[in-house]
Amino acid sequence: MTHITTKIHPYAKVYAEDAKAGKLDRREFLARTTALGVTATAAYGLIGAAAPAHAAGHAQQGGTIRMQMEVRALKDPRTYDWTQIAFFSHGWLEYLVEYNNDGSFAPMLLSSWEVNDDATVYTLNVRPGVKWNDGSDFTAADVARNIEGWCDKNVEGNSMAGRFAVLIDEATGTAVDGSVEVVDDLTVRLNLPASDITLIAGMADYPAAIVPADFDPENMTGNPVGTGPYLPETLEVGVKAVLVRNEGFEWWGYAENRGAFLDRIEYIDYGTDPSAWVAAAAADEVDMFYETVGDFVDVVEGIGWERSEVASAATIVIRPNQLAEVDGTQPYADKRVRQAIAMAVDNAVCLELGYANRGVVARNQHVGPMHPAWADVPGLPFDPEGALALLTEAGMADFEMEITSIDDDWRKNTTDAVAAQLRDAGFNIKRTIIPGSTFWNDWTKYPFSSTNWNHRPIDTQILGLAYRSGEAWNEAGFANAEFDTLLAEANSLADAGERREVMAKLQGIMTDEGVTIQPYWRTVYRHAKPGIVGWDMHIAYLPQMYKVAFAA
Amino acid sequence: MGLFILRRLGVMLLTALCLTFIVFWLTNLAPNLEKLAKTQGNARMSDEAVVSWLENRGYSQALPVKYGQWLGVLPGYVIEGADGEVRARCQLPGEPVEDASTFCGILQGDWGYSTVFKDEVGSIVATRLGLTGKLMLCVMLVMVPGALIIGVLAGMREGSRTDRSLSTVSIVSTATPEYVSGVVFISVFATATFGMQWFKGTATSAMDDATFENFFLPVITIALYGMGYIARMTRASMTEVMTAQYIRTARLKGVSFPKIVLRHALRNALIAPFTVIMLQFPWLLNGVVIVETLFNYKGFGWVLVQAAGNNDIELLLGVSIVSVFVVLITQLISDIGYVFLNPRIRIS
Numbered sequence: 001m002t003h004i005t006t007k008i009h010p011y012a013k014v015y016a017e018d019a020k021a022g023k024l025d026r027r028e029f030l031a032r033t034t035a036l037g038v039t040a041t042a043a044y045g046l047i048g049a050a051a052p053a054h055a056a057g058h059a060q061q062g063g064t065i066r067m068q069m070e071v072r073a074l075k076d077p078r079t080y081d082w083t084q085i086a087f088f089s090h091g092w093l094e095y096l097v098e099y100n101n102d103g104s105f106a107p108m109l110l111s112s113w114e115v116n117d118d119a120t121v122y123t124l125n126v127r128p129g130v131k132w133n134d135g136s137d138f139t140a141a142d143v144a145r146n147i148e149g150w151c152d153k154n155v156e157g158n159s160m161a162g163r164f165a166v167l168i169d170e171a172t173g174t175a176v177d178g179s180v181e182v183v184d185d186l187t188v189r190l191n192l193p194a195s196d197i198t199l200i201a202g203m204a205d206y207p208a209a210i211v212p213a214d215f216d217p218e219n220m221t222g223n224p225v226g227t228g229p230y231l232p233e234t235l236e237v238g239v240k241a242v243l244v245r246n247e248g249f250e251w252w253g254y255a256e257n258r259g260a261f262l263d264r265i266e267y268i269d270y271g272t273d274p275s276a277w278v279a280a281a282a283a284d285e286v287d288m289f290y291e292t293v294g295d296f297v298d299v300v301e302g303i304g305w306e307r308s309e310v311a312s313a314a315t316i317v318i319r320p321n322q323l324a325e326v327d328g329t330q331p332y333a334d335k336r337v338r339q340a341i342a343m344a345v346d347n348a349v350c351l352e353l354g355y356a357n358r359g360v361v362a363r364n365q366h367v368g369p370m371h372p373a374w375a376d377v378p379g380l381p382f383d384p385e386g387a388l389a390l391l392t393e394a395g396m397a398d399f400e401m402e403i404t405s406i407d408d409d410w411r412k413n414t415t416d417a418v419a420a421q422l423r424d425a426g427f428n429i430k431r432t433i434i435p436g437s438t439f440w441n442d443w444t445k446y447p448f449s450s451t452n453w454n455h456r457p458i459d460t461q462i463l464g465l466a467y468r469s470g471e472a473w474n475e476a477g478f479a480n481a482e483f484d485t486l487l488a489e490a491n492s493l494a495d496a497g498e499r500r501e502v503m504a505k506l507q508g509i510m511t512d513e514g515v516t517i518q519p520y521w522r523t524v525y526r527h528a529k530p531g532i533v534g535w536d537m538h539i540a541y542l543p544q545m546y547k548v549a550f551a552a
Numbered sequence: 553m554g555l556f557i558l559r560r561l562g563v564m565l566l567t568a569l570c571l572t573f574i575v576f577w578l579t580n581l582a583p584n585l586e587k588l589a590k591t592q593g594n595a596r597m598s599d600e601a602v603v604s605w606l607e608n609r610g611y612s613q614a615l616p617v618k619y620g621q622w623l624g625v626l627p628g629y630v631i632e633g634a635d636g637e638v639r640a641r642c643q644l645p646g647e648p649v650e651d652a653s654t655f656c657g658i659l660q661g662d663w664g665y666s667t668v669f670k671d672e673v674g675s676i677v678a679t680r681l682g683l684t685g686k687l688m689l690c691v692m693l694v695m696v697p698g699a700l701i702i703g704v705l706a707g708m709r710e711g712s713r714t715d716r717s718l719s720t721v722s723i724v725s726t727a728t729p730e731y732v733s734g735v736v737f738i739s740v741f742a743t744a745t746f747g748m749q750w751f752k753g754t755a756t757s758a759m760d761d762a763t764f765e766n767f768f769l770p771v772i773t774i775a776l777y778g779m780g781y782i783a784r785m786t787r788a789s790m791t792e793v794m795t796a797q798y799i800r801t802a803r804l805k806g807v808s809f810p811k812i813v814l815r816h817a818l819r820n821a822l823i824a825p826f827t828v829i830m831l832q833f834p835w836l837l838n839g840v841v842i843v844e845t846l847f848n849y850k851g852f853g854w855v856l857v858q859a860a861g862n863n864d865i866e867l868l869l870g871v872s873i874v875s876v877f878v879v880l881i882t883q884l885i886s887d888i889g890y891v892f893l894n895p896r897i898r899i900s
């Protein structure tokens with residue numbers, strides 16, 4: 001492995017001192033420093049630890065793995081809404097950066113990057129020697145073209161535009177002129193109009209797959225040009241998808257000892273019912289799961305499978321929409337009503353009844369201890385009597401609240417737990433359950449409903465997506481000028497220690513305004529049969545199949 | 553006879569036309585189109601994006617125009633989208649717009665393109681119908697002989713101990729829906745709970761390679777449900793025949809009992825069950841939905857569920873056409889078969 005000597009970001013050294021002094025845990029330390037461009041190996045070195053060894057030593061070359069996973073249709077990567085799609089396409093469409101369970105960002109198609117002190121200039125160094133599988137070189141122009149594509153708001157459903165919002169010119173809906181600059185063949189510089197600390201995290205997310213020039217989203221399997229070690233063999237949506245090794249193609253990762261051990265990866269769709277997955281496991285038709293949910297964790301362990309678990313920031317919010325009108329009034333516009341709702345619900349009960357205690361209790365702030373700049377801000381007390389008093393004071397004691405949820409396992413159960421506690425507190429509650437096929441049509445507009453949110457690496461990301469005024473995904477209808485200003489300030493502070501002070505204020509507003517009930521952080525699970533290595537559950541469900549292998 | 557079949561075919565076409573128009577109208581209602589846009593574009597897409605997505609892809613045209621395009625009597629749309637890209641209805645994936653043909657509808661033999669599966673509707677329906685056909689064939693092979701044997705044995709001597717016990721069995725099997733018997737079978741024969749893990753609780757691998765082990769449970773689940781019903785019909789018909797004058801005459805002549813049953817009673821007793829058996833085909837086509845889901849066997853029923861769940865307009869239309877034809881053709885066969893079984897009936 002070659003080490004590239006780069007200037008180590010000044011804050012990285014500060015963090016290292018903090019980490020050594022025990023003020024910072026290892027995960028936080030890694031997330032902060034690697035986002036600033038320090039390699040994971042160097043970061044481990046800063047705190048005097050050795051980077052974890054790769055599995056290469058125990059891995060066997062070759063073999064076929066069969067994984068239970070929903071097989072979905074391919075589409076333009078920018079518009080991916082399910083990580084399962086990326087599990088198939090990442091065989092040939094790779095990423096610039098990869099996010100790991102220890103919180104670090106590791107270089108993939110980039111070899112390294114540097115961020116300036118106020119996070120307004122990003123210098124991206126493209127990995128030399130990477131080739132597309134059609135033989136052409138992978139260069140800085142490819143990186144720049146992809147970033148410009150992510151910034152194109154005119155593509156319907158382009159969720160990368162949200163992650164790169166800082167680069168987008170509101171008038172044209174495309175990247176601001178001169179913001180994406182190709183310095184030379186192997187260097188791209190991003191000149192941001194405003195500070196943003198989340199771009200590297202955005203590049204590691206599953207819709208950020210790097211596509212070739214003249215990429216045709218309608219014909220992805222017909223013309224699979226990419227940089228990855230695999231090629232698509234078959235794709236039958238809802239049935240099966242197969243990746244096979246691209247024989248004869250010199251993938252950049254081979255030289256780096258990155259893996260890609262398997263010769264063949266089969267994703268087999270067993271529908272959405274976990275009991276069918278278990279039946280498939282018992283019948284030895286699959287070797288590993290995509291994700292194990294709820295009570296099935298115990299069931300699959302009963303048949304001898306191994307567990308991998310990780311505490312993530314994936315969560316559920318049960319939020320009133322402050323703008324929603326019910327019978328001509330806006331029942332949740334009143335802060336007292338929202339506070340009453342939050343006070344009447346014990347989050348620990350939601351975790352127990354909704355997710356069988358497989359997680360960590362949260363404080364309705366949608367920022368948690370797994371985030372680098374999380375501040376320890378107390379939540380509202382659990383006080384059902386006080387809640388009812390507050391509700392009566394607001395004159396809403398007789399109002400019937402309709403709480404909507406999707407029809408599934410844990411989301412429905414958690415929402416039920418909230419509804420039951422509100423009823424116990426004396427609220428007037430009606431529960432509505434909507435099937436998954438129609439639930440998402442209006443998900444931001446239900447007056448009071450639950451939504452699941454995935455893990456995001458940086459604390460400010462989710463606040464920006466879901467709670468900034470006027471955002472498309474702002475399902476709580478929350479609009480607070482002070483919150484927006486503080487969030488912009490937090491986004492300019494690359495140093496998590498400084499940002500924490502601002503985060504404390506932001507979390508305080510989340511609590512005080514009773515924006516949402518966000519009862520717990522989920523622990524996510526995956527199971528595989530014994531004898532396989534490198535298959536750990538990923539904290540953000542990101543695909544990293546190149547690490548999987550049969551044990552030698 | 554020829555005229556009769558022609559007239560039946562005419563009815564079939566008319567039914568298919570009406571039904572597809574109804575399906576077309578329902579799937580093109582505004583909320584369904586919004587759902588389509590969100591499942592295809594991005595589940596969390598904004599309202600403006602939904603509108604432009606639909607406009608760019610020709611979904612915002614007038615209903616009769618869209619239906620005409622699907623039928624192939626009107627030229628397919630060519631629309632320059634808000635994003636500057638030109639899209640044509642008849643464009644194949646990877647093909648430039650200029651090369652696309654003008655008409656592409658059912659009349660041109662083009663069944664359309666499935667939005668969920670990103671594939672030709674024709675080939676999807678053919679593959680899935682083939683898989684369900686395989687399942688149905690196995691079911692029929694188990695169900696029909698089984699049901700007829702039980703029915704004939706039970707109906708031979710009405711009120712005997714054999715009759716009572718076989719009748720009880722068939723009533724129980726008919727009264728147990730597939731989603732109950734299927735779950736019971738899986739828990740008994742596919743898990744270690746009762747120490748009888750003889751079969752597989754999933755039929756996914758049976759799609760490529762059906763073995764006794766992975767295919768038996770779904771087959772027996774469907775077969776048992778239909779078997780009881782056919783057996784009851786056969787028994788009723790058999791008991792009636794067995795009381796007929798000519799059976800008594802045969803017995804008085806001294807013909808042996810097995811010979812009476814096989815030579816004289818059986819053919820007459822099979823007329824009623826024949827219709828019922830033919831009716832089982834359309835029922836099977838839709839009835840397999842539950843069993844296919846339960847055993848995760850991706851056949852026609854599964855396609856129907858996927859198409860309906862995702863508002864996949866052209867796939868749903870394809871499924872409807874096939875369903876209409878299966879129902880009406882089996883009825884046609886049953887009408888014609890009747891004539892051969894019962895010479896008293898004539899088709900003008």
